[in-house]
Amino acid sequence: MLIRKPAGIRYSEITPKDLYFNRRKFLAGIPAAFLGAREALAPSTAAATSLPNVQKSQFSTTEKPNSYKDVTNYNNYYEFGTDKEGVAGNVRKFQLPAEWVVSVEGDVAKPRKISIEEIVKLAPLEERIYRHRCVEGWSIVVPWIGFSLSELLKQVQPTPKAKYVAFESYWDQRREPLARPELAGIAFPYVEGLRLDEAMHPLTMLTVGMYGETLPMQDGAPVRLTVPWKYGFKSIKSLVKIKLTGSMPPTTWNMANAHEYGFYSNVNPQVDHPRWSQATERRLGELRRRPTLMFNGYGDQVASLYNGMDLKKNY
Amino acid sequence: MLRKRWLKIVLFLLCLVPCLYLAWRAWNQDLTANPVEYITHFTGDWTIRFLVFTLAITPLRKTLKLPDLIRFRRMLGLFAFFYGCLHFSTYLVVDKFFDFHEIVADVAKRRFITVGFTGFVLMIPLAVTSTAGWIRRMGGRRWQLLHRLVYASAVAGVIHYYWLVKSDIRLPLLYGFLVGILLAFRAVASLLNRRPAAVPVRTPLRDNP
Numbered sequence: 001m002l003i004r005k006p007a008g009i010r011y012s013e014i015t016p017k018d019l020y021f022n023r024r025k026f027l028a029g030i031p032a033a034f035l036g037a038r039e040a041l042a043p044s045t046a047a048a049t050s051l052p053n054v055q056k057s058q059f060s061t062t063e064k065p066n067s068y069k070d071v072t073n074y075n076n077y078y079e080f081g082t083d084k085e086g087v088a089g090n091v092r093k094f095q096l097p098a099e100w101v102v103s104v105e106g107d108v109a110k111p112r113k114i115s116i117e118e119i120v121k122l123a124p125l126e127e128r129i130y131r132h133r134c135v136e137g138w139s140i141v142v143p144w145i146g147f148s149l150s151e152l153l154k155q156v157q158p159t160p161k162a163k164y165v166a167f168e169s170y171w172d173q174r175r176e177p178l179a180r181p182e183l184a185g186i187a188f189p190y191v192e193g194l195r196l197d198e199a200m201h202p203l204t205m206l207t208v209g210m211y212g213e214t215l216p217m218q219d220g221a222p223v224r225l226t227v228p229w230k231y232g233f234k235s236i237k238s239l240v241k242i243k244l245t246g247s248m249p250p251t252t253w254n255m256a257n258a259h260e261y262g263f264y265s266n267v268n269p270q271v272d273h274p275r276w277s278q279a280t281e282r283r284l285g286e287l288r289r290r291p292t293l294m295f296n297g298y299g300d301q302v303a304s305l306y307n308g309m310d311l312k313k314n315y
Numbered sequence: 316m317l318r319k320r321w322l323k324i325v326l327f328l329l330c331l332v333p334c335l336y337l338a339w340r341a342w343n344q345d346l347t348a349n350p351v352e353y354i355t356h357f358t359g360d361w362t363i364r365f366l367v368f369t370l371a372i373t374p375l376r377k378t379l380k381l382p383d384l385i386r387f388r389r390m391l392g393l394f395a396f397f398y399g400c401l402h403f404s405t406y407l408v409v410d411k412f413f414d415f416h417e418i419v420a421d422v423a424k425r426r427f428i429t430v431g432f433t434g435f436v437l438m439i440p441l442a443v444t445s446t447a448g449w450i451r452r453m454g455g456r457r458w459q460l461l462h463r464l465v466y467a468s469a470v471a472g473v474i475h476y477y478w479l480v481k482s483d484i485r486l487p488l489l490y491g492f493l494v495g496i497l498l499a500f501r502a503v504a505s506l507l508n509r510r511p512a513a514v515p516v517r518t519p520l521r522d523n524p
Contacts, residue, residue: 066348074348082483085347136481138349185482256482275478276425284348288412 048213051125051145059203060129061297066140068211070284075218076134077237078184079169079176091217094175100222104152106243107162114152116222120208122155123147127212128205128226133267133296135231135253139281144226145209150200158196158244165199166249167192167225168241186256192236193249193263194227195305203228203301229298231265262315266306267296271315317383326387330394333361334401351409358402363476363490365395366469370497377504389445392465396442399435427478434471437464466501469494 073088080090100116114122125145133139153165171179171189179188198204205226208214215221220237227234233253243249253261260274269279269292280289295302306314316322337357340346347353369391376384411418421428441462443449450458473494477487 070348078482084349085353138352183483183485185484272424275427277421282349282351287351287409289410 048209048216050213051120051209054125054127054145054209054212057126057128060127060143061131061141063129063131063141065129065143065211066284071140071142071210072216072218074284076136076233077218077220078186079171079179079188079190080218081178082184087218090178094217096217096221100240102223102239102242104156104242106166106245107159108244109157109159110155112156116208119152119206119223122206123151125208130205130226130228131296131298132226132228132232132235133281133292135233135261135265135273135278137276137278137281139283139296141283142210143212144205144207145212146205146207146223146226148202149204149206149225150202152206152242153200153244156244161246162244163196164245164247164249165194165196166241166243166245167194167236167239168243169236170238170240186252189240190236190252191249192225192234192251194234196244197305198227198302201302201305203298229267229295229302231267233261234265264306264311264314266302266311266315267292268294268311268315270294271312317381317386323386323390326390330365330390333357333398351405355402355405355410358398358405359476361398362395362402363469363472365391365398366465366472367490367493367497369395369465370469370494374497374500377500393442393445396438399438403432403435427475430471430478431475434468434475437468437471441465441468466498469498 074084075087076084077087077091080087080094101113102116102119103111103113105111124147126147127143127145129141129143131139132142169190169192173179178184181187194204205228207220207224207226208222210219215224217238220235223239224237225235225239234251248263251261251263253265254263267278272278278292281292282289293299337354341350369388372384372388372391376382407413407418411421422432423429441464444453444458444461453461473487473491476490477484480487
């Protein structure tokens with residue numbers, strides 16, 4: 001059982017021994033981006049680096065986080081195959097590009113291409129322990145590291161035309177040979193979208209790390225979105241583009257199956273998936289299923305975004 | 316060769332291997348981050364696989380002219396039922412904790428559970444009447460008709476699989492294809508049997524010079 005340590009002690013200090021030794025072993029793979037070294041060595045997934053100066057967050061839940069092992073060996077990341085347990089193995093050979101840039105564009109006054117080094121310095125890093133609920137009916141609790149997406153969006157100054165935010169994930173057919181529609185059943189690159197007020201909400205997080213370290217590839221390295229009150233597939237991984245737009249953007253799962261996956265996809269125990277109930281979920285590590293919470297338990301903070309909306313129609 | 320007694324024992328042990336593998340992984344606490352899901356999928360996979368093996372016996376024995384293969388069909392069928400029981404009880408006991416109210420709601424609401432449950436229930440009378448005693452009691456013809464329910468069970472299993480996957484339909488399609496050709500073989504064979512003797516029929520008299 002993970003015993004919560006008093007504030008100030010990082011997860012890296014209570015990392016299991018074998019993981020700790022693995023990091024030492026792969027020290028040579030630490031990305032140039034984070035260390036400022038000259039060599040553009042791309043990291044393997046084992047080479048997570050500790051993130052410094054991470055503050056506690058008021059948004060954290062008191063629920064117990066899942067083990068690092070569970071969160072890194074059970075992933076829906078179809079670019080690396082549709083087998084949740086296989087992703088960790090399939091990312092082993094993947095090399096993150098040494099230079100990573102997120103293009104922030106569209107209806108903004110100050111579009112920019114921001115590098116991962118700049119993102120990490122954009123705002124004070126917080127550790128936010130969020131619940132994460134997959135549409136399939138399982139959930140985890142993850143101590144993400146990052147800050148509100150609004151910090152970035154404020155900087156680029158959305159114009160009055162901007163009503164939505166579109167997101168796009170990294171896609172390279174050569175480096176990700178499994179990222180094909182005929183293998184995964186979805187189209188690539190993976191795209192997602194939020195309404196502007198959802199994107200500007202303080203809970204919506206631009207995430208650069210977890211468990212005290214940078215993100216491993218299977219969890220969306222080097223930067224991803226985390227929207228805790230929506231089903232997990234909306235928390236798009238490995239961001240390369242953020243575009244402000246006036247119309248509702250296409251989203252991958254909605255394109256794959258509009259009847260089953262809507263634009264909003266708010267966690268809602270009263271609105272079932274057409275083929276299965278959303279009333280309960282299995283928290284990884286627990287035997288019995290538990291009741292699913294409206295908005296994944298974040299209703300106090302986000303329910304007002306949907307006042308007057310029929311959530312059965314806008315699923 | 317196929318009549319050797321030890322062959323049945325070897326086959327029996329082979330059929331147990333998936334179950335033993337699962338037990339070994341459980342022993343090593345290596346059941347992935349979501350053990351209930353893993354066990355459910357694993358036992359479900361082996362249920363449909365054993366159904367395919369069982370359905371393959373007759374086409375194989377006809378095309379390879381190895382009538383002795385029939386000796387193994389009952390065992391394979393019963394193992395399909397065995398893994399089906401494991402699959403269903405994982406759902407019943409571990410997922411639902413015997414909450415029958417929830418289970419009834421599930422069977423009614425989640426189509427893929429309805430069809431899966433149907434496929435499982437259809438196997439029960441087949442398992443019960445699998446013995447030679449029952450063939451005698453029912454008479455060969457009636458017994459054979461009853462046991463055609465295995466076709467429905469296999470089809471239900473494929474649909475169950477197809478309806479539960481999110482987007483990657485390759486495995487359900489593969490099993491569908493396999494069940495499809497195994498059933499098609501029987502359909503074609505039965506059609507050929509019904510045709511009048513325009514096709515020359517070999518009789519012992521004609522074969523012996």
